Amino acid sequence: MQWEVVIGLETHAQLATESKIFSGAATAFGAEPNIQACGVDIALPGVLPVLNRKAVECAIRFGLAVGGEVAPRSVFARKNYFYPDLPKGYQISQFEEPVVSGGQLVIRVGQGAEAVEKTVRLTRAHLEEDAGKSLHEDFHGKSGIDLNRAGTPLLEIVSEPDMRSSQEAVAYARALHALVRWIGICDGNMQEGSFRCDANVSVRRKGAEKLGTRREIKNLNSFRFLQQAIDYEVQWQIGVLEDGGKIEQATVLFNPDTGETRAMRSKEDAHDYRYFPDPDLLPLVIDAAWKDQVRAELPELPDAMRARFARDYGLSAYDAATLTAALELARFYESCVAAAGRELAKPCANWVMVDLAARLNRAELDISHSPITAQQLAGLVRRIADGTISNAMGKKVFDALCNGEGADADAVIEAQGLRQMNDSGALEALVDAAIAGNPRSVEEYRAGKEKAIQALVGQVMKASKGKANPQQVNELLRARLKP
Amino acid sequence: MSLNLEQVFRAARLARLAISDAEAERTAAQLNNIFALIEQMQAVDTTGVEPMSHAVDLAQRLRPDAVTEADRRADFQAIAPETEAGLYLVPKVIE
Numbered sequence: 001m002q003w004e005v006v007i008g009l010e011t012h013a014q015l016a017t018e019s020k021i022f023s024g025a026a027t028a029f030g031a032e033p034n035i036q037a038c039g040v041d042i043a044l045p046g047v048l049p050v051l052n053r054k055a056v057e058c059a060i061r062f063g064l065a066v067g068g069e070v071a072p073r074s075v076f077a078r079k080n081y082f083y084p085d086l087p088k089g090y091q092i093s094q095f096e097e098p099v100v101s102g103g104q105l106v107i108r109v110g111q112g113a114e115a116v117e118k119t120v121r122l123t124r125a126h127l128e129e130d131a132g133k134s135l136h137e138d139f140h141g142k143s144g145i146d147l148n149r150a151g152t153p154l155l156e157i158v159s160e161p162d163m164r165s166s167q168e169a170v171a172y173a174r175a176l177h178a179l180v181r182w183i184g185i186c187d188g189n190m191q192e193g194s195f196r197c198d199a200n201v202s203v204r205r206k207g208a209e210k211l212g213t214r215r216e217i218k219n220l221n222s223f224r225f226l227q228q229a230i231d232y233e234v235q236w237q238i239g240v241l242e243d244g245g246k247i248e249q250a251t252v253l254f255n256p257d258t259g260e261t262r263a264m265r266s267k268e269d270a271h272d273y274r275y276f277p278d279p280d281l282l283p284l285v286i287d288a289a290w291k292d293q294v295r296a297e298l299p300e301l302p303d304a305m306r307a308r309f310a311r312d313y314g315l316s317a318y319d320a321a322t323l324t325a326a327l328e329l330a331r332f333y334e335s336c337v338a339a340a341g342r343e344l345a346k347p348c349a350n351w352v353m354v355d356l357a358a359r360l361n362r363a364e365l366d367i368s369h370s371p372i373t374a375q376q377l378a379g380l381v382r383r384i385a386d387g388t389i390s391n392a393m394g395k396k397v398f399d400a401l402c403n404g405e406g407a408d409a410d411a412v413i414e415a416q417g418l419r420q421m422n423d424s425g426a427l428e429a430l431v432d433a434a435i436a437g438n439p440r441s442v443e444e445y446r447a448g449k450e451k452a453i454q455a456l457v458g459q460v461m462k463a464s465k466g467k468a469n470p471q472q473v474n475e476l477l478r479a480r481l482k483p
Numbered sequence: 484m485s486l487n488l489e490q491v492f493r494a495a496r497l498a499r500l501a502i503s504d505a506e507a508e509r510t511a512a513q514l515n516n517i518f519a520l521i522e523q524m525q526a527v528d529t530t531g532v533e534p535m536s537h538a539v540d541l542a543q544r545l546r547p548d549a550v551t552e553a554d555r556r557a558d559f560q561a562i563a564p565e566t567e568a569g570l571y572l573v574p575k576v577i578e
Contacts, residue, residue: 017548018548018549018550019548019549019550019551019552023552024546024549024550024551024552025550025552026550026552032569033568033569033570034556034559034560034569034570034571035554035556035569036554037556037559038552038555039552039555039559042559044559050544050545050546051543051544051545051546052545052546052548053545053546053547053548054547054548055548056545075536076543080497082499083576084571084573084576097536134576135570136575136576139567139570139572140572141575142565142572142573142574142575143572143573143574143575143576144567144568144570144571144572145570145571145572145573146569146570147571272497274497277536277537279537279538281537281543282537282539282541282542282543282544283536283537283542283543284542284543285542285543
């Protein structure tokens with residue numbers, strides 16, 4: 001039996017504001033319990049919510065960035081349920097009239113040059129407040145409640161069920177993660193819960209029109225867990241159906257220790273949230289002027305920048321995609337190209353994507369903490385391009401610059417004497433010495449063994465302490481050994 | 484439209500209200516009176532009238548994103564039934 005997997009994601013992105021969505025309490029992560037929970041957040045009687053302008057602006061940014069419709073008028077609603085970390089007994093959210101409708105995200109599925117593009121449609125994005133946190137460690141058989149997170153602004157981004165594998169779901173989550181950071185509305189810190197996904201998963205027989213019954217996997221806070229949870233869930237659902245069973249709609253939790261999903265104890269009324277418009281909040285009005293202003297402040301978007309890199313810098317689709325994975329990285333690369341010159345765009349890309357990326361990776365740093373500046377790297381690329389140093393020496397200069405052993409490439413080259421040998425008399429002497437000292441290689445080369453010349457080049461390079469230009473050495477040797 | 488007793492009990496349960504059979508009967512009657520009123524209003528032709536989500540025809544006021552609230556945990560927790568290590572303690576809730 002062939003099965004088709006259908007996945008839609010609901011993502012909660014915590015918005016990058018200083019204060020809560022409806023109160024003036026701070027949102028900083030990691031504060032002592034309950035010191036950032038004011039009267040509004042803990043729902044003291046008589047308090048009223050007042051909407052944070054910045055949270056709305058973040059929603060507008062997102063709507064514009066995904067090509068969705070930013071509603072000129074949207075409405076806040078109460079989602080009613082009881083839980084101790086929700087002091088009001090309802091969560092303020094948006095239901096019938098969300099701030100953003102539609103839009104789409106282009107994702108890349110697969111690795112490197114084989115990656116395939118796919119467009120995932122977005123259903124909507126709406127503003128809402130986060131709940132507090134329940135701690136179930138032992139407090140004498142009780143639960144501890146921390147309301148610091150209560151009222152933190154979230155944008156819930158809902159996709160259409162357009163994904164057909166866990167790989168596609170992860171590619172979507174990654175693209176969305178990159179975008180919200182790119183446009184500066186969310187710090188994307190998954191460990192701290194700033195970006196978390198719920199996955200709606202169902203399976204159906206290949207070719208079937210009707211969607212299968214879905215189960216919703218809650219609160220996945222890493223890309224790896226997202227993939228594992230979906231893979232497990234898909235196999236579980238197929239197993240049930242092939243055994244003649246039926247899937248019951250349910251909310252499930254993923255256990256990273258066992259790699260399994262498990263249905264939450266279902267309460268019959270759990271999904272009856274009795275939404276209604278919140279009488280404490282008036283409709284949110286966003287006029288064209290505000291939208292235009294936000295649009296003007298948006299950075300160039302990743303898709304546009306990727307296309308421009310490929311077009312203007314002659315980069316491959318893969319290189320352009322890699323360099324536009326994050327805004328800071330793309331900006332670093334552009335500064336590097338600006339300083340080195342556009343004709344060196346390709347070597348700049350290689351240095352950023354290979355040597356610099358490896359170094360950052362090893363040190364677990366991101367590009368904003370790069371040990372080498374874009375200008376320093378550009379100076380290095382130029383010195384390789386103009387023949388001052390060899391590529392091999394370039395790596396030494398790169399390491400030296402990263403270690404702070406010089407202000408720029410020129411200083412390092414001078415201080416460490418790495419300049420490529422351009423005194424042809426000295427080089428010719430070394431070539432002659434190599435020929436004299438290696439009669440066997442010379443004989444082999446003369447007998448037609450082309451590879452033998454490499455041994456001679458190696459000798460000269462060694463004698464020059466790496467400062468000779470290997471290509472020049474090669475040419476000199478060939479000239480000398482010509483019959 | 485009218486509500487039966489079962490629906491009244493369900494609504495009460497969702498709102499965590501414990502009501503007796505007599506209260507349920509009384510509440511059902513009251514709610515059904517309200518539904519009757521709604522039905523009467525439904526008869527009015529509202530073609531072309533935008534539904535309102537609020538009784539006041541104004542837009543939401545926005546506040547600048549600034550931290551204006553100081554820590555008042557000690558005051559708030561002074562009236563809480565039980566606290567420990569800065570947390571509010573509640574009967575165990577775990578799914």
